[in-house]
Amino acid sequence: xxxxxxxxxxxxxxxxxxxxxxxxxxxxxxxxxxxxxxxxxxxxxxxxxxxxxxxxxxxxxxxxxxxxxxxxxxxxxxxxxxxxxxxxxxxxxxxxxxxxxxxxxxxxxxxxxxxxxxxxxxxxxxxxxxxxxxxxxxxxxxxxxxxxxxxxxxxxxxxxxxxxxxxxxxxxxxxxxxxxxxxxxxxxxxxxxxxxxxxxxxxxxxxxxxxxxxxxxxxxxxxxxxxxxxxxxxxxxxxxxxxxxxxxxxxxxxxxxxxxxxxxxxxxxxxxxxxxxxxxxxxxxxxxxxxxxxxxxxxxxxxxxxxxxxxxxxxxxxxxxxxxxxxxxxxxxxxxxxxxxxxxxxxxxxxxxxxxxxxxxxxxxxxxxxxxxxxxxxxx
Numbered sequence: 001x002x003x004x005x006x007x008x009x010x011x012x013x014x015x016x017x018x019x020x021x022x023x024x025x026x027x028x029x030x031x032x033x034x035x036x037x038x039x040x041x042x043x044x045x046x047x048x049x050x051x052x053x054x055x056x057x058x059x060x061x062x063x064x065x066x067x068x069x070x071x072x073x074x075x076x077x078x079x080x081x082x083x084x085x086x087x088x089x090x091x092x093x094x095x096x097x098x099x100x101x102x103x104x105x106x107x108x109x110x111x112x113x114x115x116x117x118x119x120x121x122x123x124x125x126x127x128x129x130x131x132x133x134x135x136x137x138x139x140x141x142x143x144x145x146x147x148x149x150x151x152x153x154x155x156x157x158x159x160x161x162x163x164x165x166x167x168x169x170x171x172x173x174x175x176x177x178x179x180x181x182x183x184x185x186x187x188x189x190x191x192x193x194x195x196x197x198x199x200x201x202x203x204x205x206x207x208x209x210x211x212x213x214x215x216x217x218x219x220x221x222x223x224x225x226x227x228x229x230x231x232x233x234x235x236x237x238x239x240x241x242x243x244x245x246x247x248x249x250x251x252x253x254x255x256x257x258x259x260x261x262x263x264x265x266x267x268x269x270x271x272x273x274x275x276x277x278x279x280x281x282x283x284x285x286x287x288x289x290x291x292x293x294x295x296x297x298x299x300x301x302x303x304x305x306x307x308x309x310x311x312x313x314x315x316x317x318x319x320x321x322x323x324x325x326x327x328x329x330x331x332x333x334x335x336x337x338x339x340x341x342x343x344x345x346x347x348x349x350x351x352x353x354x355x356x357x358x359x360x361x362x363x364x365x366x367x368x369x370x371x372x373x374x375x376x377x378x379x380x
Contacts, residue, residue, distance in 0.1 A: 049105050049108040051098065051101040085175065088178070088179025089102050089103065090166050090168050091167070091171050091175070091179055103117055103166075104116040118135050130309065130326065131325045136313075139312050140313070140321075141309055142325075144321070145334035146320075146321050146322030146334065146336075146338075147322075148320055149320055149323075162183075166181070170184065171184060172194045172195050174194070176214075176215055176229070177215065177230055177234070180230055184196075194234055197234075197237045198229070200255050202215075207252075208249065209250030209253065210247075214229070223299075223300065224275050224300030224303070225249060225275040225300070228247045228275040228300050229247050229249065231246075231319055232247025232274060233247055241261075242261050243257050243260065245271035246274065248274055248275075249273075249275050254268040274298070274301060294345075295370070296345050301319070302314070304339060304364070305337060306338070307322070307328055307338040307340065307352070308330070309325060310327045311325040311326030317335075317338050329350060330352035333354075335352035336352075336356045337353055337359050339352075340352050340363075341358065341361045342366065342367035343366055343367075344370040344375070345366075345369075346371070
């Protein structure tokens with residue numbers, strides 16, 4: 001057959017060839033685009049120069065990715081701080097944790113910073129000073145006022161509470177202490193001796209309610225219990241509050257403490273519960289074998305040391321400066337022992353302790369243990 005006599009057939013074949021070529025071109029274009037998007041998706045969000053606990057992976061154009069957790073694990077967006085067994089950015093580093101990039105940026109560091117940091121001051125205050133930092137929300141007050149703050153940016157080291165380096169060298173063997181840069185050796189210049197002070201509780205875990213798994217994130221604990229253990233045993237370290245019994249996680253637990261510091265004889269001492277030891281607690285229930293005689297829940301040290309601070313990460317001043325950097329429930333001035341006193345649990349007349357001797361005022365107890373005409377001095 002002579003195709004010259006059938007022009008419509010020639011045109012049909014030519015059109016088919018054109019459509020095939022176009023289809024192949026579109027397919028190749030889509031393939032290259034998919035490869036480009038896949039490549040972008042394998043990198044952390046390019047819109048961030050420094051990682052954060054909430055850094056999201058993806059190509060920056062709305063793709064669902066993953067968040068960094070405190071252990072470097074990945075999970076769906078909205079679930080940060082996974083892997084609590086390796087807490088904190090300043091310690092507990094492993095091959096699969098993702099912490100270095102939170103403080104340092106290898107190729108995209110702020111030029112005004114130092115050591116590839118996003119801050120020009122490589123000190124604790126450079127990142128953690130309330131009211132000034134944009135690097136982290138873990139902020140504390142450095143205001144003058146109180147035994148734990150001299151008003152200088154270096155005061156976090158002068159009390160011997162925290163280590164002098166940001167990477168946890170010489171830190172406690174227990175991860176919840178190490179995360180706060182609490183030391184493990186009997187040397188005030190190197191940090192508080194957490195391991196030494198908590199050892200007694202670990203010897204009798206049944207009585208104390210504290211286990212090594214709790215200290216290493218294997219057994220989950222609530223924030224109030226964690227605060228009570230870390231702060232309590234840091235403060236109970238040798239050379240500090242040796243005469244007191246601060247972290248009582250399980251009712252009735254006691255340890256040998258000095259009668260008078262320093263140089264007194266030792267006797268067994270217990271103290272106020274500093275964590276929610278009674279799981280059956282109900283607000284207003286003040287009698288019965290399983291009831292707690294308080295009208296406010298106990299959730300760590302700040303249940304009593306209740307001075308708030310709008311500019312700190314925890315929302316409280318404790319255990320740092322006794323003067324808030326921001327607004328506070330106890331006013332702008334210093335509150336001794338980070339505390340207020342009130343006539344009952346409503347806190348309607350909550351007033352700052354303006355003198356250290358006010359710690360003996362009954363209002364320190366009535367703000368939890370009385371509610372109107374019920375409670376201490378009223379019904380029991």
